[in-house]
Amino acid sequence: MDVPLICYDCGATATLAAGARCDCGEPYWVATDSECFAWPEGGKRSLWRYRDLLPDVDPTGLAAGAGGTPFVRAPRLDGDVGARVHVKFEGSNPTGTFKDRGSAVGVAAAADAGYGTVGTVSHGNMARSMAAHAASAGLDCLVLVPADVPAERLALLARYDPTILRVEGDYGGLYDESLRVGREQRIAFVNSDTPLRVAGQKTTALEIAEGFAPEPPDAVVLPVSSGGHGSAVWKAFRELRDAGLATELPRLYFVQTAACAPIADAWERGDRTVTPIEGGETVAYSIANADPPSGNRVLAAARATGGGVLAVDDEAILDARRTLSADAGLFVESASATALAGARRLAEGDALEGDSDVVLIATGTGFTERDVDAPAVDAARVELGALDDAVSERMG
Amino acid sequence: MDVPLICYDCGATATLAAGARCDCGEPYWVATDSECFAWPEGGKRSLWRYRDLLPDVDPTGLAAGAGGTPFVRAPRLDGDVGARVHVKFEGSNPTGTFKDRGSAVGVAAAADAGYGTVGTVSHGNMARSMAAHAASAGLDCLVLVPADVPAERLALLARYDPTILRVEGDYGGLYDESLRVGREQRIAFVNSDTPLRVAGQKTTALEIAEGFAPEPPDAVVLPVSSGGHGSAVWKAFRELRDAGLATELPRLYFVQTAACAPIADAWERGDRTVTPIEGGETVAYSIANADPPSGNRVLAAARATGGGVLAVDDEAILDARRTLSADAGLFVESASATALAGARRLAEGDALEGDSDVVLIATGTGFTERDVDAPAVDAARVELGALDDAVSERMG
Structure with missing residues (x-):
């Protein structure tokens, strides 16, 4: 790609191959022909884009900025999951979570x-x-x-x-x-x-579905705790079916932390109701709900969509968390990494197929948990004068 | 507002005033009539929305998720700044900054x-x-x-x-x-x-301008370090003027940390070029650039738009940071808080007018600096059985 450049100061032109700085000493910027530019159509970015499906209220201040989070492909995770992997990154909400x-x-x-x-x-x-x-x-x-x-x-x-x-x-x-x-x-x-919380949180799934329109993805994998978010995702796809915008609902897979998995336990037993447990310690403390108020509703969602509920242990969670940052550029909280850990487990069991689209919901940023599982740093010291050799040795 | 509810399980209906849970024991969700819903028009949320103004490349993976950040009103800051305050929250980018x-x-x-x-x-x-x-x-x-x-x-x-x-x-x-x-x-x-970095970063300003279309806001206040981002904001508004989408450019105000303010020093002296300095320690280390490569370009942007360059000290920065989270719900890094600290300074000097719209660019999340200026926590202990009294005493 040949990028045209122009110096803001003296007006000299060049292309990117010539470097970043003009002979006059000032930096180039990219020369852009904007004369025919017009604003694109539509485009409310926040969750209020789906206002027709929301309670009739006016957002002011920060409320207007929730939702509209990144939805990206993560091709380097495809091999892990045995399907095309997409990630909905909820860490981009104003306070870092869905x-x-x-x-x-x-x-x-x-x-x-x-x-x-x-x-x-x-x-x-x-x-x-x-x-x-x-x-x-x-x-x-x-x-x-x-x-x-x-x-x-x-x-x-x-x-x-x-x-x-x-x-x-x-x-x-x-x-x-x-x-x-x-x-x-x-x-x-x-x-x-x-x-009202469930009403707002269903917009995660609306954004996913719109990204895939006309038909939703094959499967969605997300962490589950109280069951509020899981219920919301189910509700969204039901509404889209009613609107004629989804022929079939995606299979919904809900993932718990093994140390506190009352919904997965009930699923395993084939129960329709969740029995409260005594939960244990886990790195995924954000989803350690021992008595989930919407647990039964999540079981219903898993049954109705042909999905399931499963649990993954702390080791699998932390490994998935490392993979999400190192191979997808997404640093998430431990609880969010259960989605990838769960998808890996599903891949072992042939629940996912190679030609299918699987969406992982990464529910929150990792910056709030930066001290958890901190990596060792490998960073050699070099003299500025020896930079050429040091770089060619490592990157050549 | 009367919100209609329905039980997902037994189908009973109610309204929000009846509480969150159905008599059958399961949770209500909001009853939504989605039959006539259609996807809204347009709507790429990321910076690629402005593809016509960007180098001709295909984003894959995480690149597709950058930009499209929240742009919100912060009415509780209006009094601080003497104008209508809007904040562009760049902390919502995938790795937490612009x-x-x-x-x-x-x-x-x-x-x-x-x-x-x-x-x-x-x-x-x-x-x-x-x-x-x-x-x-x-x-x-x-x-x-x-x-x-x-x-x-x-x-x-x-x-x-x-x-x-x-x-x-x-x-x-x-x-x-x-x-x-x-x-x-x-x-x-x-x-x-x-x-290429400047080309991508100009989209911050395109999003701000589109939020204000047909005409840009009166002033934009942002932190400045190397001058790359500042240059990008200037470039965006110039392009919009060329496109006929901005009659007048907003005044651009660039804010430095007093401990390392070579561009503000040059502005103060009336110079057209920046002289490198020896910088000191500051909480806003992210913008402590003692030899800014685009410093001259920032001086040009301030002159051309009728804006300016100023510096604020650490005390003012930390105070602004506390205000942004406590009064606007936006927790930012110290370097980002210079925007509000700078706007407060401008308000003292009559640079901003009461009926004008001022945009602060909050360049990054505070979660990466959660230990800086950590607040004391005031959290009383109460017995569950004494909850009613404890709540009424504090909130009544």
């Missing part, structure tokens, strides 16, 4: 309904997301966390200045208790599987 | 031209971005860093598996040396102000 989609709709609806305070039960991504959206909208935000949550996680949350309460006692029971207290004290709680 | 725009174009062009290796001179955001895009495209990546770069920063970079060389000697001189070595050894170096 949670912003639900928070955007939930907080906008709360503001619209005249609430002065929103709330949530979370000690991680959802808490941060709700606090950020409330901050932008000028609403107060109450976050209920377990008493033993690590200080580091709270420090990140505190950046957005919510009111934080550490609650001693049964954290599972707190989910329903918060909804009751919210109703009684007029605080709009937007928890992990409440209707 | 650098992905230039890397996407640069790496796609290198792949198109048959290069097997790309390179860059950087110890932070640009290095991470280049390594990620190379990883996705299946190219090798060489990153040249100063010998004394902190191990923590290299560990984050190493996630994307580039070859890293620590170079002893004059880091400023390394910029040009790398371009020479790249030409001689057929490595496509995409440094901070090289033409």
